[in-house]
Amino acid sequence: MRHVFLIGLSGSGKSTVGRILAQRLERPLLDVDALIEQEYGERIPAIFARHGEAHFRSLEARILAQAIQQPVDAIIVTGGGIVVRPENRSLMAQSGVRVFLHVDPQVSLTRLQAQHAREQQQGQVLEIRPLLSGVDPLANLQQMLMARDAWYREAEYICFTQEKPAEQVALEIMTMLGESPSFAHVPPITRPVHVGTGYDAVVDWGGLVRLADYLKQLQLPPRVFIVTDSNIHNLYIPTLLPQLTAAGFEPQVYTIPAGEGSKSQQQLFALYDWLLEQHAERREALVALGGGVVGDLVGFVAATYLRGVPLIQIPTSLLAQVDSAIGGKTGINHPRGKNLIGAFYHPRLVLADPSTLLSLPARSRIEGWAEIVKYGIILDAELFDLLEAHANALRDFSQPPVALLCRIIARCIDIKVKVIEEDEREQGQRAILNYGHTFAHALENASGYGEWLHGEAVSLGMVVAAELAWEAGLFEQQDLMRQNRLLAALGLPIAYTGTVHAQDILAAMQLDKKVVGKRVRWIMPRQIGKVEITTMPDELVERVITTFMGEK
Template sequence: MPRDTIAYMRNVFLIGLSGSGKSTIARLLAQRLQRPLFDLDLLIEQKAGMSIPAIFAQHGERYFRECERVVLAEAVQQQAGAVIATGGGIVSEAANRALMSEHGVRVFLYVEPEVALQRLLAQHRTAIERGEQPETRPLLEGSDPLARLQNLLALRHQWYAEAEHTCHVQGKSVEQITSEIIAMLVSSGALEGAEPLVRHIQAGSGYDAIVEWGGLGRLPQYLKQVQASSRVFLFTDSHLAPLYADTLLQNLTGAGFEPHLYVVPAGEESKSMAQLGAIYDWLVEQRAERRETLIAFGGGVIGDLIGFVAASYLRGVPLVQVPTSLLAQVDSAIGGKTGINHPRGKNLIGAFYHPRLVLADPAVLLTLPVRPRTEGWAEIVKYGMIVDAELFSLLEAHQDSLREFSPPPVALLSQIIARSIDLKASVIESDEREQGLRAILNYGHTIGHALESVAGYGEWLHGEAVSLGMVAAAAIAYEAGMFSAEEMARQNALLAALGLPTEYRGDVRAEDILAKIQLDKKVVGKRVRWIMPRRIGEVEITEMPDELVTRVVTAFFGQKKGSQGE
């Protein structure tokens, strides 16, 4: 369905008991999504010219409910895609429930009455301590406010349960709850952007890489297009599962699939022989068959690991990649490289195995913490450095909005991800198994991989290590007279502007990095094939003098430990 290039979102109504945090969560949700915010209680007070307790005292509940109905109707007509915090009793009127169902998505913030009461009392005490007039709540009046809350929940629960989504809020921070709601909206298809951008990749049997804002909600339709099996095996990690698993499983089941979920411990450590064996065991227990599809929903670790599982289980089963990190969307999910780490080196065990489909939904990035989102820019800068000076300039021109991500640069982000996929696809189509040209995709990776291994997987995120690897590689090229100081400075400035490290501060020894480089996959005849920049947009594959490499690497990794920006 066509939309403009600005993200489209249905209205989101937060419903639930008083004390569930609707107003607070709505403010952060609207801020994160850069959408209009309406708090119905505030609108009612503005319209009536008095507080809600005064409305109840002077006019009664029936008058209040009429005011509530009117401001709800006005809010949904003002602007689509708003975040709307409602009153606890809005669901008691059938007309309100019908209006919310017609004009948006309802999220029920579930909280136990005991917890809701504690929150309301805490708010009351805080206002007094600040010297403010505390809000008079009818709920807190009387001898047993807890019983009143319990009775209200029992009365309204059937109406709250009509909500499209339920979010349990106890024991979670406002930030966690907000991310969970965003994940529900993304995975259910409540967020939409422009038409999907599709790149057909001529590798393996050929497959489409789709970039679509909000496309995760249409995963079942895409699976049907590639004739996926009715029984599918969904793999994700322990960070993503609490956010996305329930909604994804519901959507798949509702579309006629029979999904089975496996959750991998989050982190680079899971790219291991032990985890690989555990997954094989589980698939055997499930009696997974050769035609049944594996879905890798996660970042690079999940994509690499499950890709290798798909390549090797029963000598190959269908694979669908749904990358959730920026790095995975533009790099690791594209091209068919799969594998696990060995204690002596990164990705030393693996296979080339292409998926049936790649679905990259940039909206998923809204739920990522800053650091995992930021690392992906390293691979995109890399594409600019090796083959696309125009992409590099585009990143320079928009570096602030890309780094801050507020508001989320929907159209631009989709364009950049699609362009990066196209660039990588063009390279791998000419050299599917890395016999020649494809090696240029490893710019910054020789030193980056060595750093990841020596420091211990997980100490540095892959994109952070690649950023440092590009800085060091550019320094080697500059010292060799291959690369200008001006363009080296541009590269490093862009990496820094996008939030990536450009100076090493840590404990690894240069000699350990140099030794690890000799295990790199690009070593031929014990000589390292370096990817060296000539100018922005052009690199070459070459050997470099050992003395030069040793000198630059020793200087780069010889700095004392500390934190960037101190």
């Protein structure tokens, strides 16, 4: 039996997501609380008030035991306290898979209060929910989550629901379960990369669950060293480890703090220490599971530990899938500049699974569109047109256009691969990939790596670069406006709001990797689909940046 049990706090969206899952997967839907009310003839709050919690928990356990006898695999929605009793947890583990819908208690409270208000407006007879009674219902929910969190996390899958519509949460769960029939027609797209010893970059929706198969094709030793971050760990590691173990691998996991601050010497040496403690050998692979920070850091570790060990890149952010995981650039930040310490080191495989984007908060997903717009500006006017035509669907993501998304990611990979195959070590043409990055890296450095996500900074950098090109007579104003409209349509910033001063940006730009003879070389757009590398007059650069940042 493979029932799917949805568990989590009240207000986590279990009922709504359960309905969508049941409809999409054509399974029966069973709601334990609704079954209790149907059999008992009273609402849950009334049962609590009349008979107490102990009586209710016994009733709940009996109804759950009946529900799992359903002869067809069902979606079973549970009450928030179903995990309190060990026999319930054991029964669910034996009868199917559990999905923990993780929600912040404040969000849960807001949803419960809104539901209470709707029922009141509809004239329903209201019983006061125990969760909403008392002087501090938020504290009640927080204490409840703290008490039950370890039991919830026994679930086979954890789905973070923050900032996600119910449709997106359901799609994420379907992908986790490997039950996404509507996506089955999207075959993997493989792009061979002819640099170094060569490797494949693969775009495969749901490919993460097939990681063991990809690793076997590379004929790697059984021990693999997976490095991820604190955000990604809970999303994928609990299910990935059993899959790899069942396939004969011996996965070891190291988790770094999420955020740009981990691209540091401190984390670099912590990873060296871990590998040495594990006696990691030269043929054993390092797997970078995460966004650009994880990929850059782990790539540099792979390049330098024992003078080079196999590297597998599994980018989980849109930005990493189309850019940072491709091309062999690895490195860490220095207090004086971004990516100033690093190496060119190519992986054995890049596996981009776009289904991982379903788990991202909207802001973290949206930043990736900046790098994709960049490709359209520098080399591919048709890609730019495609983004314009589908901007709303790509930004919304409540029902992601899967085939289109895979196609766009694969196209961006192809563009970047063509460039690096001609100029692997950025001696010439590859520099065009840094369109928008001169200002972006300076802004990230001057603001302390945290105020702006990388893609947001790149978006602002492209606005600045296009303005420079227009004022220099290189770029038509209508193309400048098209670029900025598309960035805004995809949810990216096009106007600066912050505390960094123009002089800080101008000083930080002198540490840019494209500086030659103390002159910054700018990537300047000539038309959509074409750029050139050139220096710009200092007076013009200073004026444009000062104006852009709202200074006189």
